[in-house]
Amino acid sequence: MLSDSNIEGLSRGKIPGNIPAIKRDLSERRWRNAWWDRHGWNLPNAAPPMLPSENTVIKKVGVHEVYDVRRWMWKANDGIRETTWPGVYNMSRLPGRYDYFVLPDWDCYSMSGQSIEFILPDEPWNHVEIWGKAWGQLTYIKEHTYDHTFGVRSKEQVKSYHRLKVPGQGGILRFDNALIEEPIGELGVYHVHIGSAPDGSVSEVFSLGHVNGNLQKESIASVAAFIDGRYPADELTKIIGLHSIDETRIEVIPTISAPLPFIHIIIPYTSYPEHGLDGVEIEIPALTVDPTHGEVFPPEYTGERSHMGNA
Amino acid sequence: MMPRICAFWKVVKITFSIVISLLYCEPCYGQLSPEPPAGLLAGQVTRSSVTPEPGLLFYLSGENKFTADYAAGGQDKPNFLTGLNIIPDGAIGSAFEADDNQLMSYWAPGNIFAQRGTLSFFWRSRYPVGPTPLPVFRVAFADHTSWDMVWLRIDYNGSGFDAFVTDVGLTRTRVSHYMDKFPTPEEWTHIAFSWDETEGVRLYINGKMAEKQSVTGKVYDTGLDQFGPHSRIISPYQVQSLYSFMRGG
Numbered sequence: 001m002l003s004d005s006n007i008e009g010l011s012r013g014k015i016p017g018n019i020p021a022i023k024r025d026l027s028e029r030r031w032r033n034a035w036w037d038r039h040g041w042n043l044p045n046a047a048p049p050m051l052p053s054e055n056t057v058i059k060k061v062g063v064h065e066v067y068d069v070r071r072w073m074w075k076a077n078d079g080i081r082e083t084t085w086p087g088v089y090n091m092s093r094l095p096g097r098y099d100y101f102v103l104p105d106w107d108c109y110s111m112s113g114q115s116i117e118f119i120l121p122d123e124p125w126n127h128v129e130i131w132g133k134a135w136g137q138l139t140y141i142k143e144h145t146y147d148h149t150f151g152v153r154s155k156e157q158v159k160s161y162h163r164l165k166v167p168g169q170g171g172i173l174r175f176d177n178a179l180i181e182e183p184i185g186e187l188g189v190y191h192v193h194i195g196s197a198p199d200g201s202v203s204e205v206f207s208l209g210h211v212n213g214n215l216q217k218e219s220i221a222s223v224a225a226f227i228d229g230r231y232p233a234d235e236l237t238k239i240i241g242l243h244s245i246d247e248t249r250i251e252v253i254p255t256i257s258a259p260l261p262f263i264h265i266i267i268p269y270t271s272y273p274e275h276g277l278d279g280v281e282i283e284i285p286a287l288t289v290d291p292t293h294g295e296v297f298p299p300e301y302t303g304e305r306s307h308m309g310n311a
Numbered sequence: 312m313m314p315r316i317c318a319f320w321k322v323v324k325i326t327f328s329i330v331i332s333l334l335y336c337e338p339c340y341g342q343l344s345p346e347p348p349a350g351l352l353a354g355q356v357t358r359s360s361v362t363p364e365p366g367l368l369f370y371l372s373g374e375n376k377f378t379a380d381y382a383a384g385g386q387d388k389p390n391f392l393t394g395l396n397i398i399p400d401g402a403i404g405s406a407f408e409a410d411d412n413q414l415m416s417y418w419a420p421g422n423i424f425a426q427r428g429t430l431s432f433f434w435r436s437r438y439p440v441g442p443t444p445l446p447v448f449r450v451a452f453a454d455h456t457s458w459d460m461v462w463l464r465i466d467y468n469g470s471g472f473d474a475f476v477t478d479v480g481l482t483r484t485r486v487s488h489y490m491d492k493f494p495t496p497e498e499w500t501h502i503a504f505s506w507d508e509t510e511g512v513r514l515y516i517n518g519k520m521a522e523k524q525s526v527t528g529k530v531y532d533t534g535l536d537q538f539g540p541h542s543r544i545i546s547p548y549q550v551q552s553l554y555s556f557m558r559g560g
Contacts, residue, residue: 001505001513002366002429004520010431011501011518013403019366022427034509038530080454081479082533087456088481096475096483100444100468107456133480158479158530183456183481229356229384229420230534 024234024260035260040131040159048161049127057195058127060188063173065119068112076116076184081131084183086113094181113180117141118173120189126167127192131159132185136178138162142171167191197281204270206241220266227264234260241267356384356421369422373397373405377415384421390537391416402433402499409437409541416539423450425462425476425533427507433499434540436467440493444468447502451544453534457481460544462535465504467493472521474514476506479530484512486522506531 006016024031036042066073068085076085087107088097128138128151138151151162173189224238237259269277291297363381364370370381376397379387394410409415423430434447450463465474468487475485484506494500503515508531513523537544545553 001427001507001510002431002503004515007429007431007503007505007515007520008518010503011515015364016366022366030509033528037528038532042528075456082452082454082456084456084481088458092481094480094482096477096485097481100466101446101459107458133478133482156528181481185479225356226420232424232426 023258025258026260037156037158040157040161042156044154044156049163052192053194055194055196057191057193057197059123059191059193061120061123061125061191063118063120063187063189066116067119068116071112073116076132076187077118079186081185084132084185085116086177086181086183089113089181092181108181113177115174115176116184118175118187118189120168120170120173122170123191124167124169124193125189125191126164127190128162128173129159129188129190130162130175130184130186132183132187133158134175134177134179134182134184136176136182139174139176140164140168140171141174142168147174163192167193197279201278202272202275203281204243206243206267208239208265209242210237210239220268223266224264231262231264234258235262236264237262238264238266241265356386368424368428369417371417373401373407379417379422382417382422384418386418386420386422389415389417389539391539402435402501406433407540413541415542416537419450419453419535419537423535423538425531425535427505427509427531429503429505430463430465431501431503432540433501435494435499436496438496440467442469444473446541446543447472448538448540449542449544450538451536452477453536455546458546458549460536460546462533463504463506463538465502472502472514472516474504474512474522476512476531477533478508479533484524484526484529486512486514486524488514488516488521490516508532 001020002010002016003018003020006019009016024035026032026035033042040048063077066077066085073085075083075087089108092098130138130153133155135153135155135157137149137153140148140150150164151160153160175184175187220240227238228236267280287297289297367381368383369379371377371379374380377389377392377395381387391414393415394413395415396408398406398408400406407415430448432448445467446464447467448463448465449461451460452462455462461477463474463476465472468489470493471488471490473485473487475483477483501515501517503518505513505515508526508529511523511525511529514521
C-alpha cells in the first residue's frame with residue numbers, strides 16, 4: 001500500500017517518493033501472523049501432526065467420486081485452489097458480494113453447498129488436509145460402524161490438518177459446512193505411515209541446488225517464469241534438481257536480502273515412455289531453524305481447541 | 312434506454328503488489344496476442360526487469376501508444392485492444408478514449424499481485440452518467456468457480472464509486488463511496504485503490520481517502536490473469552458459449 005501522501009502526489013501527477021517499505025520480516029507480528037494464517041500454522045486448530053518416523057511414506061489417495069446432493073463435484077479436489085466447492089451463490093449472502101450487476105455469477109442452488117461427500121477408494125487412509133475458508137466438521141462414514149466425526153475446522157483456519165488415530169479403509173468422508181457458502185479450495189486425502197520407497201523401480205537421483213536465473217533447459221525456464229509472475233519478490237526462491245555427477249552446482253545469489261521461507265522445487269523430469277512417474281522419494285536434512293512452539297517448527301499447538309459453537 | 316458509458320482513462324500505475332483465465336467484452340474480436348509464444352505457459356512473465364521507481368510494477372502513460380512505459384512482468388503490450396483512441400488532452404499528457412464497446416486488457420503475471428498493491432489512474436466519463444452502474448476497472452482471476460471471474464473491480468455505482476478485492480473465501484472486501492455531485496464529463500477524477508491482506512482496502516478520490524475497510528486474518532493471495540478498464544470479464548464457459556453463437560462466415 002502506498003501512503004496517503006504518495007497517493008496525494010499521484011493525483012497531482014508526481015512520482016511517489018519515500019514509499020513505505022514492505023520488508024516482510026517474520027519476526028514481526030504482522031508478517032508472522034499473515035504467514036501462519038496462509039500456511040495453517042495459526043491457532044486454534046491443531047498444528048500439522050508430526051511424522052510417525054524418520055522414514056515415512058505419504059501416499060496420496062486419489063478421490064474421483066465426490067457428490068453434493070446428486071451433483072458430481074470436482075472443484076474441491078482438482079489441485080486448483082481457486083476453484084472451490086461450493087461455488088458462488090445466486091444472491092450470495094457473503095460480505096461484499098451483493099452486486100448491482102445481475103450476472104450469472106453463481107453456480108449454486110439453495111440445497112447445495114451444505115454438505116459434500118468424498119467417496120474414497122478401497123485403500124487405507126489416515127490424513128486429510130483442507131485449504132479454504134469453510135468451517136464445519138469432517139465425518140467418516142462406513143457401513144457397520146457409527147459415523148465418526150474426527151475433524152473440526154474453525155472459522156479462523158485457512159489450512160487445516162486432520163489425522164485419524166487408526167487408519168480407515170475406503171468409506172465416505174463427509175464435510176458439513178457450518179455456513180453454507182464458505183468454500184473449500186482443496187481437500188487432499190493421504191495415507192501417512194512408516195515405510196520407505198519400493199526397491200526395483202526405475203529411478204533418477206537429483207541433488208537440490210539453488211539457481212540464480214541461469215536456467216538452461218527451456219522447460220525449466222518456462223516453469224520458473226510462471227513462478228516469477230505468480231509470486232512476489234520475497235517468495236521466489238527456487239531450487240532445482242541437479243544430476244550431481246555431470247552438473248556443477250550453482251550457488252544461490254538471492255535476488256533480495258531476506259526471502260520468506262517458501263521454496264519452489266523444480267525437477268527436470270526425464271520422460272521414460274514405458275514408465276510413468278509413480279512417486280518421489282525426498283531426503284530432507286535437519287533444518288537449522290528455531291522452534292517456535294515447544295520443540296517443533298512449525299508450531300505444535302498444545303492449548304485448548306476452539307470448537308464450533310463456542311468459537 | 313440503458314446508458315452506456317465510454318470513458319477516457321489515463322495513467323495506470325500499479326505498485327507493490329501478488330497473481331490466471333480470460334477477459335472479454337462485446338464484441339469479442341480484437342484479441343491481439345491471445346496466447347503466449349510457443350513453448351511458454353499461459354500467465355508467465357516473459358522477462359523480468361528492474362523497476363525505474365521503487366515498488367513500481369506497471370505504468371501506462373499513453374505516450375508510447377498502447378505499450379506500457381514499464382511492465383515488471385515484461386508483457387507490456389495489450390492482449391486485447393478494440394475501440395480505443397489516443398487523445399492528446401488527458402489529465403496529464405495523453406489519454407485513452409474508449410468506445411462504448413471498447414476492449415482493452417493487459418497480462419497480469421508479474422505486473423500485479425493479489426497480496427497487496429495500489430492501482431492509480433485518471434478517469435472521466437465521455438458523456439453524463441445516469442443512475443445505472445458501470446465497471447470502470449477490472450482484474451480477473453486466473454481460474455475461479457464464479458462465472459464473472461472478477462478478483463478486483465472499481466465501478467461507478469450510480470452516484471459515486473465502489474471498489475473491492477476478493478479473498479480466498481469468496482467474500483469481498485468492498486467499499487462504497489457516494490458523492491453528492493458526481494464529476495461532469497469535462498472533469499477528470501483521480502482514482503486510487505489500495506489493498507493489503509494484512510490491512511484491508513482504501514479508496515482515494517482526487518488524492519484524498521474517501522473510504523477504507525480494515526481486515527484481519529484475510530488471504531488475498533491468488534493467481535491473476537488480466538486487467539484493464541471497463542468491459543466485462545467472462546468465464547471459460549461463457550467464452551465457449553459466446554463463440555458458438557456469434558460465429559459468422
